[in-house]
Amino acid sequence: MLEVSNLCSGYGEVQVLHDLNFDIGNEVFAVLGANGAGKTTLLKTLAKLLPVRTGRMSWHGDDVTAAPPYELTGMGVAYVPQEGNVFPRLSVAENLSLGALVGNRPKEQRLEEIYALFPRLAERKDQSAGSLSGGEGQMLAVGRALMQEPEIILLDEPSAGLAPLYVDVLFETIAEARRAKGVIIVLAEQNAVKTLEIADRVLVLSLGRMLMLKDAKHLSMKELMQAYHI
Numbered sequence: 001m002l003e004v005s006n007l008c009s010g011y012g013e014v015q016v017l018h019d020l021n022f023d024i025g026n027e028v029f030a031v032l033g034a035n036g037a038g039k040t041t042l043l044k045t046l047a048k049l050l051p052v053r054t055g056r057m058s059w060h061g062d063d064v065t066a067a068p069p070y071e072l073t074g075m076g077v078a079y080v081p082q083e084g085n086v087f088p089r090l091s092v093a094e095n096l097s098l099g100a101l102v103g104n105r106p107k108e109q110r111l112e113e114i115y116a117l118f119p120r121l122a123e124r125k126d127q128s129a130g131s132l133s134g135g136e137g138q139m140l141a142v143g144r145a146l147m148q149e150p151e152i153i154l155l156d157e158p159s160a161g162l163a164p165l166y167v168d169v170l171f172e173t174i175a176e177a178r179r180a181k182g183v184i185i186v187l188a189e190q191n192a193v194k195t196l197e198i199a200d201r202v203l204v205l206s207l208g209r210m211l212m213l214k215d216a217k218h219l220s221m222k223e224l225m226q227a228y229h230i
């Protein structure tokens, strides 16, 4: 569905991603790699927040290489950045409602579905997003993305900085979103062990290049340690 060929991207003079080739189907597609491997750069490029330098990107067969970010949003692509992914002064309900600016179904109906999926958010709907715990904040960011009723969510390191207990809850949240909504998930992560539990396929990046692309169940710890230069 999402096809990337010979993709190169970066910032100003600095080229970060080199010649990436892959396609993403109806699956949980994980992007693993050490700090600085290029995970965030890849997700930003897929969300069109960074321009494709060379190469091509298509979504459902439409060439979106030069499409602006809002066009991708309208085509069912939701992006959850690594940081700053909720509006701290707005309430939980207000944050979720922003997601309803995209799509046609009534907001109230969508809110009810998200609250049913994540009861923790329902309990805190009038609380400001800034007063949530780190894990609840990430849950809200995922919830807002789901409010857009996307076909695909690009999730950048949702578990970064979370205590282990919250990491477990968060990964359950992601798995539940996948089960309940059938949404395609592209998950950039440092937490390889948890990611392998929910991923179908794994792309491992090293210094902006593809080190491997494999079924999650065929990826050995030895290969992973190699990717992380351990």
Ligand SMILES: Nc1ncnc2c1ncn2[C@@H]1O[C@H](COP(=O)(O)OP(=O)(O)OP(=O)(O)O)[C@@H](O)[C@H]1O
Pocket (backbone or CB within 6 Å): 011, 014, 016, 033, 034, 035, 036, 037, 038, 039, 040, 041, 042, 082, 157, 190
């Ligand atoms: N705004 C920027 N300008 C120049 N270089 C950048 C910029 N942002 C990132 N980089 C560089 O791009 C490379 C990849 O960074 P990126 O943020 O994509 O890595 P990452 O895999 O997401 O790492 P982390 O796990 O730490 O989030 C790094 O070498 C980084 O220094």
Ligand SMILES: [Mg+2]
Pocket (backbone or CB within 6 Å): 039, 040, 041, 082, 156, 157
């Ligand atoms: Mg990153």
